[in-house]
């Protein structure tokens with residue numbers, strides 16, 4: 001039902017070519033013309049009330065135990081974010097000894113942001129943007145607008161990854177923010193430093209609903225009938241200041257992870273939203289959290305389909321006027337297909353709620369966890385990081401660093417070359 005209903009909600013804006021200058025890159029997604037330096041962070045925020053409970057050694061509740069109660073109303077079976085090691089109350093530090101795994105308050109996190117601003121200034125450029133990656137939903141954090149205003153004060157763009165349930169259901173918006181879903185959407189839209197990276201995995205309601213819930217014993221965990229709520233949220237977004245004349249550069253749909261269950265729909269999802277003036281980004285699974293299991297499900301058939309999907313999207317971009325052939329040659333194939341490439345692993349870092357600093361959200365292992373910003377200044381971590389080196393050693397990484405997390409894993413050997421070759425075959429005809 002979703003597709004027919006969304007066709008009624010979202011007007012067709014680009015039946016032919018897209019408007020001149022229309023780019024597939026939502027505000028805050030990509031830093032253009034970056035030089036070697038720190039421009040952006042992926043970030044996590046937890047409400048101070050939850051942090052306080054977690055940091056109290058006598059409390060039985062902590063972020064891990066409260067994840068489903070206070071941080072996320074969904075239960076996506078593939079969630080890369082829910083990493084116990086990051087959110088449990090204790091951590092092992094040496095020879096089995098345990099200590100408190102301290103979470104950061106909003107004030108602590110903003111001090112890290114201020115360190116990032118100082119680093120950027122010392123490098124001779126601005127610090128541009130942050131993206132909220134979890135845990136859970138920032139939209140249900142009672143400090144949502146305090147967080148936004150902290151970034152607004154600093155002139156920093158905040159991209160919020162969200163499933164948007166509170167934007168489509170009055171009952172949720174009332175519960176968390178004391179207003180209707182429409183009022184909440186309008187309030188969010190009134191902050192110009194905000195973009196939403198809105199999850200969209202399937203047009204098929206049953207399939208989509210199963211992608212945000214998990215059966216535990218006989219009980220289905222996570223908000224049910226989500227697709228219906230999502231439709232209302234998209235309608236509220238379209239009728240807000242996020243869209244101007246039916247077109248937006250502050251909302252994009254994210255079809256991630258691309259999985260065997262939804263890969264056959266991915267091209268249609270890309271086309272559907274692009275034709276309706278809404279950008280789309282998509283990529284296969286991260287190799288972190290529950291995403292690791294997801295990657296193991298990628299068989300040869302899936303990997304071939306992925307090459308074909310990417311190639312078709314690049315051919316479509318050329319046909320629609322979204323990209324030129326020269327641009328695709330120059331930039332190379334992006335890990336988020338058809339969209340502005342990723343340079344996050346060369347000009348940014350991922351700072352987690354407990355201060356862990358990682359390469360990016362895509363991997364969680366010895367090689368990609370760098371240090372803890374509660375133990376070491378961010379400048380020291382950045383200066384010694386492979387991310388900084390990546391941009392310095394090869395300036396093309398500042399345009400497109402492919403995906404140091406998924407390459408050789410969710411993207412099999414030779415993936416980008418195969419896509420480029422297949423795309424050229426498609427555009428030759």
Ligand SMILES: C[S@@+](CC[C@H](N)C(=O)[O-])C[C@H]1O[C@@H](n2cnc3c(N)ncnc32)[C@H](O)[C@@H]1O
Nearest residue numbers: 079080081133136161162163256257285286291
């Ligand atoms: C971890 S979520 C956090 C923000 C919010 N709760 C949400 O779901 O949008 C950030 C984004 O990652 C996507 N995601 C979750 N698990 C993933 C995985 N294993 N691989 C790729 N993307 C994933 C989600 O669908 C969402 O678009």
Ligand code: SF4
Nearest residue numbers: 072074075076079136
């Ligand atoms: S992907 Fe987002 S919505 Fe789903 S469980 Fe993870 S944090 Fe929650």
